[in-house]
Amino acid sequence: MTIQQIKVGDFASTKKVFLEEDVLKFAEVSTDYNPAHVDKEYPKQTMFKKQIVHGMLVGSLFSAIFGVQLPGLGSIYTKQSLKFTRPVYFGDEIEATCSVKEIIVDRNRVIFDCVAKNQNGEVVIVGESEIMPPRETKNA
Template identity: 45%
Template sequence: MLDNQPRGTICIEDLEIGMSRYVQKQITDRDIQMFAEISTDFNPVHMDDGYARDTIFEGRIAHGMLTASLISAVIGEQLPGHGTVYLGQNLKFMAPVRPGDLVLAEVSVKEIDHSRRRVTLDCQCAVGDTVVLRGEALVLAPSRKFD
C-alpha cells in the first residue's frame, strides 16, 4: 500500500515537468453519504442498492465528483500545494468507483508558464490497473516572489 505524500507548497520556481504527487483513499459508504449530503446529489445509483443493481453499473457507485475531489486534494495539498488557485479542470470519467474501492489519484506537471505562473497538470485516478478518471487541470501556482 502506498502512503500519502507530504503536504505543503512547491513554488513555481521549484516545479519541473514530470514532477508528480498522489493521494490514495478507500471510498466508503460514509464518504458517499457525506458527499451526497454536501452536494445534495442523492441519485439512487449512489444511495440505493436495489435501484443501482438494475442500472448499467449493476450496483452502487460513488459520485464521479467524489472521485474527482481527490485530484483537488493533491493539487491543493501537494502539487503545487498550499496557495494554489484552480483556474480550470476537464475530466473524463472512464469507469465506476464502487464502495470499498481504493482510489489512487495522481497529478503530474505537464507544462509550466513561468511568466504567468500557470501550470498545466495531467490528472488521473485509478482503481488497481483500471483508470477510472483522466483529465487536465490549469492552476495558478504559488511563487516565492509574491510571499
C-alpha cells in the same frame, strides 16, 4: 512550491478507499442524491448493478493533491477537465496522480495531467488541470 520550483515531470499522488459513508456525506453536502449512489435497490436495474461513488467525489482527490502537495498551500485551482472511464464502487481503493505537463511562467500557470486508477490498475478518471501556484512558498 512556486513556479520556479516546479519542473515538467514532477508528480504527486494520494490514495483513498471510498466507503458508503463517504458517498452519503458527499450527497448531503452536494445535494446529489442520485439513486445510483444512495439507493441499495435502484442500481440493480442499471448497467452498474450496484451503487457507485459520485465521480466528482473521486475527482476531488486531485484537489487534495494541489492544495497540500503539489504545488501545495496557496495554490489556486483555475481549470479542470475530467473524463470518467470506469465506475468506482464502495470499497474501491483509488490512487490519484497529478503530473506536471506544461509550465507557463509568464501567466504563473502549471498544466497537469490527472489520472485516477483503482486497486486493479484500471483507469477510472483522466483529465487535465490548470493551477496557479503561490508566488511565494508557504510553510505549514
